[in-house]
Amino acid sequence: MTRTLVVTNDFPPRPGGIQAFVHNLAVRRPAGSVVVYAPAWKGAAAFDAAQPFPVVRHPTSLMLPEPSVLRRAADLLRAEDCDSVLFGASAPLGLLAPALRRRGARRLVGITHGHEAGWASLPGARGLLRRIGDGVDVLTYLGEYTRSRMARALSADAAARTARLAPGVDETAFHPGADGGAVRERHGLTGRPVVVCVSRLVPRKGQDALIRAWPRVLAAVPDAALLLVGGGPYRADLERMAAEEGVTGSVVLTGSVPWEELPAHYAAGDVFAMPCRTRRRGLDVEGLGIVYLEASATGLPVLAGDSGGAPDAVLEGETGTVVPGRSVPAIAAGLTGLLTDPGRARKMGARGRAWVEREWRWDVQAARLGALLEG
Incomplete structure (x- = not known):
């Protein structure tokens, strides 16, 4: 051995x-x-x-x-x-x-x-x-x-x-049966269509673009809510942007969340979105984006940005969609399309779950590593 x-x-x-x-x-x-x-x-x-x-x-x-x-x-x-x-x-x-x-x-x-x-x-x-x-x-x-x-x-x-x-996903922790009800109730989101983003609050991840796009989303889905899960240095800027856009009442920032509570926070959403973008002339770039796969494992359709390897975590048109991370209109259109067609969104979520089970479980990645170490 x-x-x-x-x-x-x-x-x-x-x-x-x-x-x-x-x-x-x-x-x-x-x-x-x-x-x-x-x-x-x-x-x-x-x-x-x-x-x-x-x-x-x-x-x-x-x-x-x-x-x-x-x-x-x-x-x-x-x-x-x-x-x-x-x-x-x-x-x-x-x-x-x-x-x-x-x-x-x-x-x-x-x-x-x-x-x-x-x-x-x-x-x-x-x-x-x-x-x-x-x-x-x-x-x-x-x-x-x-x-x-x-x-x-x-x-x-x-x-x-x-x-x-690549990193794997714990498909036993992130799964469609996870209960997001308590998270929704805590933040006053019960009964509302929810877009959730789970990520550190930094410019590359695109939470600011979600907020800029949010007035367009509300024009089509007036009771929608945006749930931003995670902490980071960009929080004050995001709160200021929400106020500038007049959407403070429909944007919730949770702050940092313990790992064991993340499945429930994913499950509190109907759509997952992280429109990441490349910065600093290609030096600040998304390597993959495991959060897209955790969302897929939970049964959510995903909207991803086009930075770096993020598109590798999405089957375009099947488990979600990839949009230019700097395009507010494209982000708004992608979110609106998923929120207003829940049947299509559910099918994408189911396909995402199946893809994770087939390709992205930790056991699959561990077996690949074992083969590499054995040579």
């Missing part, structure tokens, strides 16, 4: 999408086959004690590809009898790959996310990404967008050795 050392800056209890991605893969590996090396983080001791595998913490909250990290990783590789290494995020720790191979690692796999695609566009970082690709046996990608972006920076050999590995 392959025994894997997971070297990662991104791991719970630090919150975040990459952290959840790496952890969900790790817990689905066979018993006794994983050791994790990750940075220190508040609450780590209690979290680590509950894991089904050893977690060794670096003394600081950030790990860089430097001698102290290499030394600890190499010591763990030898002490724990690991024959493979998985980099939870290839940039920058994947730069350690050649040195760890010399110290006994037989197989090295690097996971990439959205930021590695950004590295491919920057002159200095591009060369580092090329070195990472040459140093590992497999570099994974989220979808076609991130694959094509990274391929420009990789050597031909490394590009030929890439493989798709």
Whole structure:
């Protein structure tokens, strides 16, 4: 059995999408086959004690590809009898790959996310990404967008050795039977058509475009409500925009919500929307958008923006629709079309649920990782 050392800056209890991605893969590996090396983080001791595998913490909250990290990783590789290494995020720790191979690692796999695609566009970082690709046996990608972006920076050999590995969805937590009634009642949304967006409140995610589009939606569906779930630095700006548009009474911002309450918040909606857009000349881009898939698993039709890999999380016309993230008219038209045709919306939600069950369950992704680690 392959025994894997997971070297990662991104791991719970630090919150975040990459952290959840790496952890969900790790817990689905066979018993006794994983050791994790990750940075220190508040609450780590209690979290680590509950894991089904050893977690060794670096003394600081950030790990860089430097001698102290290499030394600890190499010591763990030898002490724990690991024959493979998985980099939870290839940039920058994947730069350690050649040195760890010399110290006994037989197989090295690097996971990439959205930021590695950004590295491919920057002159200095591009060369580092090329070195990472040459140093590992497999570099994974989220979808076609991130694959094509990274391929420009990789050597031909490394590009030929890439493989798709995307985050999964817990289809047992996110499902059509989830009850959103209490969330609707809490926010005065009972009986109203609801568009829900679950995401961190930052400009790229497009909550501002939803608010700008909302007067047009209300013209067609007067009792509709917009439920914005999540916290973030953009909240005050969004509240100001809602006031400027005169829609404060039909826009609800919940603030941050614990993970265990997210299924109910998805279920409180009739339509899911996150019209993300690319910013900063392609450096601030959506890698995939797992929230679209969680919404599909809950049985909701989705409206996605066209940033980066977001379209990879939607079957156009089947599970939802993709619109230009900067086009307020397109966003309004997409939402209005779904809210005024509930039969079509339900069919899209059902197709989305079936697609998640077929392609996006965590067990499917874990099996893909297993094959990559075995080589």
